[in-house]
Amino acid sequence: MAPSIHPRRPLRAALAALAAGALALSLTACATGGAGGTASGAASDDVYRLPITDPGSEIDPLTVADYNAQIISGLVTEPLVSLDAAGDLHPRLATEWSASEDGLTWTVTLRDGAVFNDGTPVTSADVVATFQAITAEDSQSPGRSAFDGILDTVAPDGDEAVLFTLLRPFSDFPLLLTGTNTGILPADYEPGTWLDNPVGAGQFLLEDYSVGKGATYVKNPKYWNADAIELDGVELKVYGDTQATLLAFQAGEIDRIGLTSDVAATVDASKYDTISSGYNKIDGIFLDVTAAPFDDPTAREALAWAIDRQGLVDDVYQGNADIADDVTFFPDYEPQPAGLEQREQDLDKVAELLDGRTLSFTITTDNQLFGEVLQQQLNAVPGFDVDLDVLTGEQYYAEGDDTPWLTAGVTVTNWAKRVPSQYVSLIYAADSAWNASHYSNPELEQVTAQFDATTDAAERQQLADRIAEIQWTDLPVIVPAFSKAQSLQDKRVQGEFAGALDFYTGYDFSGISIED
Missing domain, CATH: 3.90.76.10 (Dipeptide-binding Protein; Domain 1)
Structure with a gap:
């Protein structure tokens, strides 16, 4: 099982324009004929420049999971x-x-x-x-x-x-239909051949791709909405680490960088435009409800009230997230559940729920910053004794029956934005392969099926309220915040992006231009 199929760990890397892994191949793909066309935009300044790292997977629109590979193919393909x-x-x-x-x-x-x-x-x-x-x-x-x-x-x-x-x-x-890998390909497309013939119906043509260097694109004159594409092309530049990316941004070599804590501490943001492009993920705190201490509902509730959610928003997301209330309904989704009490840190309630107990457990994750902040918060609360085990992505999502992200007692896993009911089928349903909490509630699955089946607005509202109430009460997964993508961008870039440069927005460059 490839972990990025499900929680999509590259999302965090997308925010920082970094991803783990390297492609141990030496190849160059040139699309100067066939589908790629013959135009060259190398000498033009009207090119949007993005940082990437070498993909950790094959570049094929059908199978890409890594953020960097997704954008390489996504600039050429087009979704429905x-x-x-x-x-x-x-x-x-x-x-x-x-x-x-x-x-x-x-x-x-x-x-x-x-x-x-x-x-x-x-x-x-x-x-x-x-x-x-x-x-x-x-x-x-x-x-x-x-x-x-x-x-x-x-x-x-x-x-x-x-x-x-x-x-x-x-x-x-x-x-x-907006999801990953849904760019349309010709019926006779042979998987694994895309770099040889980078076909698609999207905004740009892949002109050149070199491992270790990057990729260059020119505008696709055959694109159905070509009049709205004002750029001459796009350039993806490979950088090996955060520091190299940051230096390149400060030197004006690239036009965008994810607004991480390192970037915020180093760059004078007033010199750039700060752009936000919508909600993109949750970092779910998964609790094994079949093992101590979180087989006890009061222990799960105590943990939920002990978390300083605003602190997570400030220290992990640099303020670019909304406080969440342990439900899977992103704020831009309709309908929004009603009737829930917003959880915030309440030490009196925690003490009442613990009733003199101390909860000792280990947080296991590949998200070091989130894990460290959460551990520090909890260890400052009487009744918590928390250790932290930070793994590499490869270790955390290792294949096998004992993979940590599905078997450790308390985990923090990055999940990309999805339809609320999909989260139920993927991480709450009893028979889901990715139910890290080992949770089961037949009513939740039944109500969710009813929610999926109806288009009546009033009925959907009632069912959404019940789904959220069950999630809020049972707490197999704590959802403390809804993360939003935020970046700094060079002021030479004009126009407003429709959304994040990610698969669900179709990497939409319509209306974006470069000021000379």
Whole structure:
């Protein structure tokens, strides 16, 4: 099992424009013919420059999981729909989508005139083949997990529409089409060949890619929305560590850097634009509810009230997060649960719940900063004796039955933004392979299924309230904050990004330009 399929640990690296691992290959991919075209933008200043590290995985749109590999392919490919920073759906290769009366069939209408960068039309056959590849039983695509238990079949409805038949009604299905690995590829695409022929229907053409150096792109003149792409191209530059990236940003070699604590302490932010592009993840605190001390609900509740959530927002997220209340409904999702008491640190309540006990446990994580801040907070609260075990990403997500992120008693795991009910199926459901809390509540699963099946606004509100109430009360997972992507950007860049430069926003550069 590849860990980045599920919690997507590269998200933290995306914020810092860094990722773990290196590609131990020496190759260069040049797309100066075929799908890549022959134009060159090397001499142009109207190029947006981003830092990356060498990907830790193969660069193939169907199987990429690493942030760096995702953006390398994502600048060339195009999804059916994408999300903006407010969480709203935007048409891309699809222009319309609607559900049947029973909620089991979604009809997605394709954009007329959209073509791949080799000039061939994008048809329903291409969409069908792409999603069949993502969801096949032997698929290695990280995107497969989003459709497990939801999508049954995909079929063409003529050349210009696609029928997605579901295993159960799922009213948020269009949101799943914005997920990782959902860029549309030609029906005859051979997995593993993308660097040889970087095909896609997106905004840019991959002109050159070199391990250890980076990638250059030029504008795709065949892109369906080419008039909105004002840049001549994009350049991805490889840097080996945070310090190198920071120095490059200060020297004006790159246009953006994630606003981490190191960056905030070093850079005069007033010299740059601070951009925020929406919610992107949670760092969930998973408690094994089958083993002491957290088999006791009062111990879980004491921990939830002992956390200084504002302190986490300030010290871990540099203020770029919203305090959360242990539920999986991001603030930009509708409906929002109502009727919950907002948890904040309450030492009197903690003392009452502990009733003289001391909770001794170890936090296991690959997120050192989060782990250290949380440990320090808790050890300052009477009744807590907390150790910390910080592992590398490879150690934390190691394959096997004893992988730490699923077996340690208390873990902190990074999960990318998802539909609220997906979190239930992935980390709360009794039969989920990624239920690190070993939690079970049949009512939660039943109510969530009802929530997915209905489109009635009043009923969805009532069900959302109940889902949140169960999550808030049972506390197998503590969700202290909703993280938002924030970066510093060179003032030469003009325009406002639709969302974060990530897969769910389709790496949207429309309306972005460079001021000479």
